[in-house]
Amino acid sequence: MNKKQWNGLAFFLKDKRKKNYLRIVYEFFYLWVLKKEIPWYYFKFLYRKNISNIEDYLGTKEAYKVKHCPKYHRKEYIMVMDHKLSFSLFCKENNIPSTELISYNFRTNFYLKGKLYKINDHNELEEFFNQIWMMTEKDRFFVKPISAYGGAGARILEKSRIKVGLPSLYEELVGGDFIHEHILLQHKEIAQIYSKSVNTIRFETFIDANSNVHVLSAFMRFGRGDSVVDNASSGGVYVGVNMDNGTLKEIAYEQANFGNEDYPMHPDTQFVFGGFKIPFFKEACELVKLSTEYLPDRYIGWDVAITENGPVILEANQDPGIFTSDVTYGGYLNHPIYNEILDGVKDWVPN
Template identity: 40%
Template structure:
């Protein structure tokens, strides 16, 4: 990642035909240097593009780090709960948080289902284990996630109809790792029309203000591409900002720099244009997030919310969400008064 930060970002910058003129970029960087009191390396992630006229509304690297590391925003107890997907899933079931149903899980070659655990030592035993799981739960597929990985890394599906072949392919990585096994979420048909290979989730950022009100700061939607079963921008997908008032997608989305950093106006697989797409149950998704914040009152959380035919469900939560993506999707988080107040609060505390 460090090599990309230094060399890859420079290559993307040089090749981008949409960059501002040299003197304009120089002037803006000098102004940021004076105001933010840091060398604005972050400017060359996105702010150098011609379409960005409000570059002062974007968070600096120091400000992003301050939010992520703040002890007044994040309590260690909450962070552990949010960052471990197995703990979060078990806690959610205990507290009736609306999340995908936990089917089973494994810690290395010890597999647990219901109230029973067993050590798996062969492919045949693993096939027998999941045949029993599928028969008992009456489901057709299971989604696997490593408890502590980010960005969709290590995720995969296991299907009832192709169980033997799929076990053969993933056996070694499965029994050597740790995975949370949950029911596959059925996605709303209107979102499937955009891309149906992955569960395309909404990232919702919540903030508890000093006045103890819960605010939705921003939201954006992630989409997978190609044949990917995950929607994460860090795994090659892209993200599209959401108009919070209308619950609609913005005109364009963005790829991360690692994947070219370009804009996208329609899904590359389906050709579906984003502009004006009304997200089903968006207001309900925001309400679901606020309800869950009352149960896990960490002050700054990134929630991943899926939209099913029957409404929203919270897939997972992140105490350290990718704030830069939120910043770009929102069009400059410092346009938000709550974020302005938060930065002032952090400076006062520090």
């Protein structure tokens, strides 16, 4: 077991929602035989008293095959998705609604409106930022690493506070590669739930053997505390979406290493999740289906924000959090086409 699995086990031992130990032992060995693997994932969620359909949830091997089988993923498409600058330019080229790129940098090389700037110290960095403030006529923008995951390294830069810690910010930016984007103004109804991050919907899409695009499921993520990102891996909470009407389900969850609690309300704002109708949900479903036509990897996780004018694509992920979708859906093997998805990878043996 790795550290994360040990942490999950520790939370399980303290959790009062767990089944009796005899039942747990039985189910653990039942899944071991059924899935032909040691089911450590059981201790993330399936040990709870209210979960009776344990065989409907994906095993680790099943999820790995879906995420990595070459039958579902081409390296050319993965390169576009994994590189945030490439993905931003791809969306712009194909008129896919997405966050607007301002500038970017490859270490000390900064690029703005087709011009290269060599940034050699924090004073030159401040001058570069001043050009952005003047050009955009806005006092904030969003910076995130080109190749990071889970919101790692993302931050908002504000004009009024840019001098604070500028030398350390300089070291961070020139030590990596970043894109610099306009900050989206999310829909005011969603901002009522949590306003400090842009709260996104994760959709998963699948292209079947007949080239039909399916929107498999959706869940919505919310930041908390003072976080400017909504990722569950950065401490955010996530809640499933009813696909038939675009409303949030009753309970939001968090990852085990952040406490593994359930939340009927947002922990900061006390906004009740259940029944909240996501604005432009139908349009968001249509957008990810259309985007899949342009970027035809067969299994993609799409991150979508909702603005006052409709949905906007933030990212596409070849390696989405399938276990998270599995939990919020209520067991992916209950899905009408997921057995078809697994049948497509059953004969693939990872190297």
